[in-house]
Amino acid sequence: MITVAGLSPSLDLTYLVDSLTAGSIHRPTEVVRCAGGKPLNLARAAAALGAEVEIIAVLGGTTGEDLAQQLRAAGVAVTTVPTPAETRTCVSIADAETGRLTELYPRAEPIPGDVWRLFHDQLEAALVRRPGWLAITGSIPLGLPPEALAELVRTARGAGVRVAVDTHGPALAAVIEERPELVKINRYEVAELLGTTPEGELITRAETVRQRTGGTVLITDGEHGSVAIDDHGRWRVPAPAERGRFPVGSGDSFLGGLLSVLDTSDDLVAAIRTATGAGTANALIPGPARFRADDVSRIAEQLTLEEC
Template sequence: MARVVIFAPAPMLTVTVEELRGEADVHLHVGGQGVWQARMLASLGVDVVLVCTLTGEAGRVSRHLLDEEGFRVEAIQHEGISPAYIHDRRGGERVAVVEAEGERIPRHALDSLYSAMLREAADADLVILSGPDGERTLDADVYRRLASDMRQLGKPVLVDLAGDRMAAALEGGVDVLKVSHEELVEDGRVDDGDDESQLLAAARRLAADGIALVAVTRAEAGSIVVGEQGAWRVVAPELEPVDPRGAGDSYTAGLAAVLAAGGDHAQAVRTGAAAGAVNATRRGLGTGDAEAIRAIAEQVELQELGADDDDDPEEC
């Protein structure tokens, strides 16, 4: 069984209020990018280890909830204010009641977290570096160090990051990059996130810097992928979404599941697109039926993109 280790520095306790038979129905889960990726990977039959910190009282509750998720958790527990949110969905839409990003990870806890990553990566087939929601949680340079050290250990590195964290990880060296079109705009790598030629050119520039596979997701528009095995426009069946949150992280998990098992880029991209599409049809973030994902993956079309399909403004 393929083994994936996920760096998820600060998962959050999530409280969601739904309506059931006219009454408030309260749900407690642990969320955040790395947790949603781990949940989908476990659904796809991958052996997953989540390396994280858990903070304060909310962290102690999160520990119990994570133990029921179906993947192994290596948690550094410490006192402080935890990331958490309370959302009210009784009206059919998410209404944020409380959204707390939590405190910065203390130095000693961060040292322990880093050591846990080194220890767990020793037996990994692939490592995912994911980010916290909070901007102040940890310095971006941690991602440079981790990416560099994971590759020194001979482990493929997949990053799903943006901004300074993505730039830092790229400096350390990565094998697979998943990034959204909005994030490329925010980073100043493209001017128009709806312009496919700009997205393709940006992906090619990133791949030219030594990244084996670059996947640019565009929500319902489908992803643009550039890698050592080709450049593709990814067209997946248009399933009606219930909640699009978590679809990007499910896409990342689908990529990781195939690549960790030694699969090729084409199958990884098809599985990623299918995992994202199936997750969007559900209310559980990072969830999906493995057989449904595999069935949808067979219907994902990869349209080849040639050298004439982009018009890089830097080369005009």
Template sequence: MILTVTPNPSLDRTYEVPALARGDVLRATGDRVDPGGKGVNVSRAVAAAGHRTTAVLPLGGAPGTLLAELLVAQGVDVTAVSISGQTRSNISLIEPDGTLTKVNAPGPELTPTESALLLDTVRGCSGGAEWIACCGSLPRGLEPQWYADLVARAREGGARVALDTSGPALLAALPARPDVVKPNACELAAAAGRPLATLGDVLDAAQELRSRGAGAVLASLGADGQLLVEGEGIHYGTARVPADRLRSNVGAGDAALAGFLAAGGAGPAALASALAHGAAAVRLPGSVMPSPADLDPDAVRTTQDPPLDLPLSEPATP
């Protein structure tokens, strides 16, 4: 069972538009509403793969009620922490070439009582969990140290912890020794405090995060693939996705993390699973999570000898 924690979940409203023109009236060619938030998407992908998952969420208002209903319909067990604020709604605009424009709401402000209750709820639900995935931004009212407290409590209970966040929250949590962290290239550059132009730069920055407490680093590099740096070695991989098959990259990184954890959370097989899940997600509309039928393992290539001089197609800056 994989438990996920999303401190700032959302309803994700996605609209497919012919083109994005500032100041125009845009007429959508397609639309959908999905449960949103990084940990929410991880649970959705885990459930789609046929595994048990529980999502721990602070929920409030009608959007929170709808979010829980949508998750239950997708086979996700929901443990809700009731909050006085209203769950946020995010907007995504997708153009035909896959270009994504997002508007993310800040979300509600959690009170100290709600913050403490969320921590206690995670601890109470964690029995029997193989992994606890702590994902996404922190809402107003939660200090960067909150994830560090959550990681420490989870590790005390014997669970393995995956952390997917950024900025001060990521740096504050590293001394608590999460088993794996999953930054994208820009988040990794921000954590390292310098630009990353090559795969070798990514490796150096990932090793720095490990020296600061992370057990392993799964770096998501978009079209350039993924790099897994762990105590047992270094693994790099890519997944082929034809340009005409791209639909949406919303939640692709979350699908990759779900694939990684569901395949054991370590080693080349888990990396291959992450790549297959991420590649499948970008071929689906909105933030739809892939099922096993959507995966194409033959499109995945992994190696233990990564081309460190490979330039990133989009150099990452802090």
């Protein structure tokens, strides 16, 4: 079972245009509207790959109600924690002429103290009845201290649930001290965590993070692939040759694919194959975490990992 902490949801709108010109009127060739934000993307991706997923989500207004309905339709169980503010809307504009993506992402509204307490209580209740994994992903909402996410790790540990983390900045630094079982971050996030420049050998940095957590560490590097390390070995993972135009949600799909396998198996290599397939397949279709399962399988089967 995978339980997701849904602290930064959004309604994601993707507009496809032939050519984007500043100051002009555009007639999109397609508009994709779906539940988004990193935790919602992850939840939908994992569910699409067969995992049993529940999200505890802070949702507000009619937008929040719509997102909950979308998630349930996608096979995700949803526990809604109401908040006074309308859930945000994020916009991506895909320019077919240049292949570029323009993104407009407002910050999530602050979570009031009473909403945070209710969220924590609902999450704790879910973890008691749902063994497996807790996924903590995305930016920490405004108004919460970095230690708030570390508190969620301690709550999961009290319930005997493993924790997977994908965040950044001070929140990541606080969470690392709680030794989560899995950390998935990118080249820039690990550089910030370790106080180094982004350039450098990623497997060495993964080893450094692992020394602090004792768990599995994956560092993604966009079109250059990823590296991974756990109790059984170290791997360098090449990026598949296929490239999509719609990378929004690929990291979330990667983690959703990873957990969908690790939820029932300790085979990290198999999990990486599915994760890479999901992240790559995500970019082939507009809208986050809306990949085709057959694309995931095809890409995963073609992947060759290198031990290092």
